[in-house]
Amino acid sequence: MLALLLMLQQSVADSSPFRPLALPPPTAARTAVGTPGRGYWQQRADYTLQATLDTATNMLRGTGKIYYVNRSPETLDYVWVQLDQNLFAPGSVSNTLNLPPLRFAGGVVFDFSGKGFVGGITIDKFAVAGRALTTKVFGTMMRVELPRPLAPNLSVTFDVAWHFPIPPYGGGRMGRVGSRFYEMGQWYPRMAVYDDVHGWNTMPFLGAGEFYLEYGDFDVSLTLPAGFTVTATGMLANPSIVRSAQEGSRIARAFAAPGQVVQVITRPEAAANATRRVAGTKTWRFTSSGVRDFAWAAGSGLRWDASVFNGILVQTFYHPDATPWEESNTMLRFAVRHFSGALGEYPWPQISAIEGLVEGMEYPMVIFCPSLQKREDQYWVLMHELGHQWFPMQVGSDERRYPWMDEGFNTFADYDAAEDFFKGTAYGDTVRRELLGAYAATALPGTEQPLISKPDEVRELYWTAYQKPALMLTILRDAVLGREEFDRAFKEYVQRWRFKHPQPADFFRLMSNQTGRDLDWFWREWIYTTARLDQAIDSVRAGSDTTFLYLSNRGQMVLPVTLDLRYADGSSESRVLPVEMWHLGSRFTYRLAGQKRLSGATIDPRVVYPDIARDNNSWKR
Ligand SMILES: [Zn+2]
Incomplete structure (x- = not known):
């Protein structure tokens, strides 16, 4: 009797692996089926910018206007702006801590520092209608007081001016070689995302966590040395002024013969350009719409190949000594076709891959890739950075918090793209097996961290943000849902959240609703814990x-x-x-x-x- 009473008093929590996952409740903005709701809203930021590169001092100076629309249901008194160049400022977190690179098994290295470079951005102007606004800088974030409260559906235009010294090595995401080659990202003040889940997204840029950005249109004029070859996010708006007649006719030839690689600048021409002195500057103007960022690259002595797939101009720019890059245009075009079929059409008119010092970084329509000796590695990095045109350039997730939703989803799609390109070879038939090898080598009890960890807090970033999510989705597709059901749901996720901001709960709900399967147990195991299988x-x-x-x-x-x-x-x-x-x-x-x-x-x-x-x-x- 006493034993029975004691038993009755004992409380038992639900510890079943199948217990529901605690998700934020659906809202008017985010539905219970994991799609944007009728009340979904998103801020808009359009940029009209002019920038001048001073190659003597390696200083970038910019001015321009940011047109910001408040589509939220709240009135805003202030906004937050991202000043990513302050990663290199004196007293930045990274400089103060003198953070070493992350090194992983398999030779992957992530160096998010400026390798000792001390720079940072100076905001020369942040004004509205001629009136300077009160600003306060907190590391890589800046709070700006609005001149008057910004009511829903109203806009404000900021007049901005800024300058910063260009780091030779920009945390693995940008940089330059002397004064002759530049890969430029995070180069202008960017509006922080204001959303319905976190309000202002003000997590600082510390290096590992990438970007979370609003969508809008860009009109950017870049004044650069006249002898440079230039590419950027968007299409060139003034080709007749800055492009030679020969370059123009060769690009026209690429459009006339889709699928054929045309040399726009040949090896001997590139070599001649490298030594030729061209006085003065030119202004290249690029426009783009529906993008979340803008990057550019410029330099002298670059080779330039072009081809066309489905009306999309596929461009590769590389130094004459970059050995496997003659095939890179073909690789890139193959990958554009692959991802367009697997994930939905590539939505923009061009894609540019630039060979240089950046180990691999993605921006809309622009990817920075190194030259790699092994053909498999060369294809992998080109195709991986291209895959980012879907995650996160189209599906605009929060990279600062959830790298598994962009690096991870992309890496999963990359294995299919590698199997496709190398079909019938030993590499193509076995490449995905490296995920199980990486599991055995990296997913060690006591040290492994769950996928949901923020990237700045992750010790094994390559495993946690890239490989484990790829293994997770491979098993979800091949062992839990089946290929057909998984593919349909995953494609639906891409379509529903194109040019929007999905959260993890949206993805979980959409996958469950589309497939009719409760998957709470699966996400808990793979994303929120380091559960092991035996x-x-x-x-x-x-x-x-x-x-x-x-x-x-x-x-x-x-x-x-x-x-x-x-x-x-x-x-x-x-x-x-x-x-x-x-x-x-x-x-x-x-x-x-x-x-x-x-x-x-x-x-x-x-x-x-x-x-x-x-x-x-x-x-x-
Ligand atoms: Zn990536």
């Missing part, structure tokens, strides 16, 4: 007309079980036991009906899962 065959007992397979789930992760069954008569078959087998606990007795004598059984025979103990996966009579 499926086992404990024993097998033969009855008269039923064979009993005693299976157990010895880790914290649950997944369906794929069972390979071999019989004494020499026949065999494969059975998939759905994840519901674990509803009642971590042991499951599978009752195999029939009188055929079982001679052996194996769990996960094709080695799809990151099962941490494979020695308990097989049974043999």
